[in-house]
Amino acid sequence: MAEFNLNILGCGSALPTTRHLPTCQIIDLRDKLYMIDCGEGTQLQMRRMRIRFNRLNHIFISHLHGDHCFGLPGLLSTLGLLGRTGAITIHAAKEIKNYMDPILAVFCKGLPFEVKFNLINPHQHNLIMEDRSVNVYSIPLKHRIAACGFLFEEKPREAHIIRDMVDFYKVPVKKLKDIKQGDDFVTEDGEVIPNSRLTTPATPPKRYAYCSDTAFNPDMIPIIENVDLLYHEATFGEDEALRAKETFHSTAAQAAEIALRAKAKRLVIGHYSARYENISVLKEEADKIFPDTILALEGMVIPL
Template sequence: MECFDLNILGCGSALPTTRHLATSQVINLRDKLYMIDCGEGTQVQMRRMRIKFSKLNHIFISHMHGDHCFGLPGLLSTLGMLGRTGELVIHGPKELEDYLTPILSLFCKELPYPVRINAVNPTTSELVWEDRSIKVHSLPLKHRLPTTGYLFEEKAKEPHIIREMTDFYQVPVKELPRIKRGEDYITPDGEVIPYTRLTRPAAPPKRYAYCSDTTFYEKIIPLIEGVDLLYHEATFGETDAPRAKETFHSTAKQAAEIAKRAQVKKLLLGHYSARYEDVQFLKEEAREIFPNTFLAYEGLRIPV
């Protein structure tokens, strides 16, 4: 069965606690894995959630704060010990190469697989990656240093063949791929059978937007408009709004305001400050503005 699932490995902020780990997520789209950020503890969480290391080919790093990238060295080493041979592509800011080059040369110089770094421009929205399943665009965010979010857009699936109709018109099997691509079928007698009569539309493609870390930033609204799921940082509650402004982070209510203006379908909060023992109040504050709000937590697997 085809899926588009989001796996939360960590949803804490800069200071790891026993309640939350540093930021990391894995998207499973049609059995292809795409990681977003790689804080400490990422590979252990992959084990706990039974996420297959061998299916991971792309890692997207939002910015060069440690809670979003300190897990990379250990993960790269582990992939090598597991016998990986295929290329791993790491997308992120240009400073990523400065960070990884000495690590790769000192600790991972005999990796059995190539690592390619794809520099992402944090000042504009652009296509970062595309394959047969997905398009990934960057989302410029506003933080203390250059930061980018990511928009994952599933590519449209082919329509489903209606077996009863193709049997009725005795459509040869070799014609089915053309019909699924939107071509009409012409019978041996010359009758044109519209492809719409022989197929039913596939489910609409899904979109997921990842926005962490950032202050309240209205410029992202048109870029994420109508997405099926928005993950937006909610580091602070309203009582700590001055601290959020000072550190270029967002409150739960600000995240909800972005979700409301962008008319997204569902909002997922994360990147919680270590000062909070219980973050349920963040959900309550956000739901005052955007009712369809939920909290991220380690081990959560949520369909997009």
């Protein structure tokens, strides 16, 4: 079971190339899958990467540009062909209904599962989804249309039981859950055994921030501060800084500057413009500001 892995299915920008696919990522957290954006080719990439369709229950769409959502109709249709019965929830701005309702009515009639929509405000930082494993928050971005990123905050885990100590004090099985959650143990003789003697601290929860597409936007820094992993678009290099500004995108150097100011532990860049046949130049520019930047590539799996 994956503890917390990021799968890169596509990391190109709007113009399709043979080098990169449109944007899509899947978070694999405690054996649950959460999709972020769904560009064309998503379901084929899921096949190539051996990602199980039936574990996917939530899809987060950052904004309504085609390279981030044109894969949705095909994916939903395939889920129907595979016999899915459980509901799937799409988290996106209200405009998603204008796009998806006609498609569902014409091409996805009779799906054996319900498609739910959680309509979010991309201009606000809010908690938009919560389950037993994770809280997901919106991150307002700065793009040509309303767009938001997503912050995935893993929920705290339980402490680890020290098996030898539990056996030594003859702790009943029914008490283990309470001890994992911090309780002390009282023996039959009334002796209080401190929790610290029975457990080791839980693995610290991880945080992942996804920020694509956006112009340079320091306003996001308080939201993503100290994240374990930051994905930030780097559509252009410094040679196209003016183009980046005009199209509300970022350069690799600007992505690195955000990571540096936010004190992110690691940075992944992606959403490469089709003009860059060699994306190593983007890594070189980012490395000067934020060393050891990771270049996103299709098929990459990054453990948190």
